[in-house]
Amino acid sequence: MSAVSTIDVHLLELPLTEPFTASHGQTLDRTIVAIRVTTDDGVGWGECSALPAATYTAESAIGTFEAISESLAPRLVGATVDMPTAYAADVVAEDSRSVTALLGNVAGQPMAIAGLEMAVFDAVLKSRGQSLAQWMGVDTRTVPAGVSIGLDTIEATVAKATGLAAEGYGRLKVKVQPGHDAELVAALRRALPDIELQVDANGSYPASAVDDVLRLAELGANAIEQPFAPSAPTSAIELIDRLQTMGPVPVIADEAVATQADAETLLSMGAMTGLSIKPARVGGLVAALSLHRFCLAAGLAATAGGMLETGLGRHALAALAALPGFTVTGDLSPAGRWLAADPWPDLTMTAGRIDVPAGPGVAPEPDPYLLDRYRLEHRRVG
Ligand code: OSB
Numbered sequence: 001m002s003a004v005s006t007i008d009v010h011l012l013e014l015p016l017t018e019p020f021t022a023s024h025g026q027t028l029d030r031t032i033v034a035i036r037v038t039t040d041d042g043v044g045w046g047e048c049s050a051l052p053a054a055t056y057t058a059e060s061a062i063g064t065f066e067a068i069s070e071s072l073a074p075r076l077v078g079a080t081v082d083m084p085t086a087y088a089a090d091v092v093a094e095d096s097r098s099v100t101a102l103l104g105n106v107a108g109q110p111m112a113i114a115g116l117e118m119a120v121f122d123a124v125l126k127s128r129g130q131s132l133a134q135w136m137g138v139d140t141r142t143v144p145a146g147v148s149i150g151l152d153t154i155e156a157t158v159a160k161a162t163g164l165a166a167e168g169y170g171r172l173k174v175k176v177q178p179g180h181d182a183e184l185v186a187a188l189r190r191a192l193p194d195i196e197l198q199v200d201a202n203g204s205y206p207a208s209a210v211d212d213v214l215r216l217a218e219l220g221a222n223a224i225e226q227p228f229a230p231s232a233p234t235s236a237i238e239l240i241d242r243l244q245t246m247g248p249v250p251v252i253a254d255e256a257v258a259t260q261a262d263a264e265t266l267l268s269m270g271a272m273t274g275l276s277i278k279p280a281r282v283g284g285l286v287a288a289l290s291l292h293r294f295c296l297a298a299g300l301a302a303t304a305g306g307m308l309e310t311g312l313g314r315h316a317l318a319a320l321a322a323l324p325g326f327t328v329t330g331d332l333s334p335a336g337r338w339l340a341a342d343p344w345p346d347l348t349m350t351a352g353r354i355d356v357p358a359g360p361g362v363a364p365e366p367d368p369y370l371l372d373r374y375r376l377e378h379r380r381v382g
């Protein structure tokens with residue numbers, strides 16, 4: 001058990017290697033919040049992965065910076081926090097000293113809470129000399145790498161995809177939207193006949209466009225992420241129904257699932273056959289682990305979803321993705337795929353696979369010089 005003495009909240013602005021474009025908008029710089037927790041057992045770092053603007057989710061980097069420094073961190077300073085010595089569903093659920101339990105009555109800030117939870121996990125795990133993967137009982141050393149490509153012209157996307165495949169990626173996830181889809185998927189299939197090809201529409205298809213989405217599977221997409229808005233589950237049901245004759249092409253829910261209750265509703269309706277589990281978005285690692293158990297029990301395909309994280313968030317994602325049940329390759333590229341500068345050490349990728357982080361804590365320490373250089377603002381609580 002550790003008492004929290006101070007929490008330092010940092011707002012960083014990291015340059016991207018290229019703009020990231022999805023149907024919800026374009027991201028040009030990765031403004032992001034990093035949290036340093038000091039406890040009487042040592043220090044830990046967490047990342048709040050809210051995007052620079054509220055688009056994909058309701059939270060934004062600047063909004064979470066305010067929420068964490070002004071209302072959430074003050075409630076943790078002086079508190080005693082802990083995590084079980086090993087992950088087991090019942091132990092985690094009953095841990096009243098977890099960050100998620102202590103902030104259990106906070107509504108609408110899952111990403112802010114996830115960042116604080118990660119910082120406490122990092123501090124406690126480091127004090128025990130245990131890695132996150134060890135704590136979760138992971139025994140795999142590597143996971144398959146997967147990479148995302150934002151919206152761009154067909155020509156540019158095929159060139160990018162070919163380059164990334166040559167770097168060793170066996171899985172690509174391309175963003176699509178109405179009118180920018182069939183030709184793109186066909187061109188990618190021609191260029192890369194054997195690649196695992198996923199499409200992600202970020203809910204951009206109108207409920208009436210089931211035929212257009214089905215066509216992408218006919219053209220060779222292996223998985224379809226969030227084709228329709230969360231408010232159009234009946235279209236997803238129809239799509240799943242019509243995909244049955246085509247072999248296994250999971251229809252993966254992303255934005256539609258914020259909570260366990262959402263997952264239960266969609267499963268009972270038959271409106272998803274896969275789930276993108278993003279610890280950053282669902283309220284942290286404990287919430288992600290419970291969704292992972294849910295997928296295993298329900299026979300749903302799970303995939304580990306990324307959020308343009310720094311090396312810190314990517315370390316947590318790679319450990320999570322090593323659990324059984326993540327049967328669809330996730331957004332597991334090194335942070336350097338998107339970030340041109342990053343205070344955290346990156347994941348290592350060899351021959352199309354990512355090493356599961358094995359050092360103590362969630363990730364190694366950040367570079368203080370780079371933190372300083374890319375910091376927009378800093379607040380200390382406690
Ligand atoms: O919809 O999966 C998404 C990034 C930010 C917000 C939403 C999404 C994404 C990605 C993952 O597609 C990209 C990555 O982190 O590699």
Ligand code: MG
Pocket residue numbers: 200202225226254255276
């Ligand atoms: Mg998605």
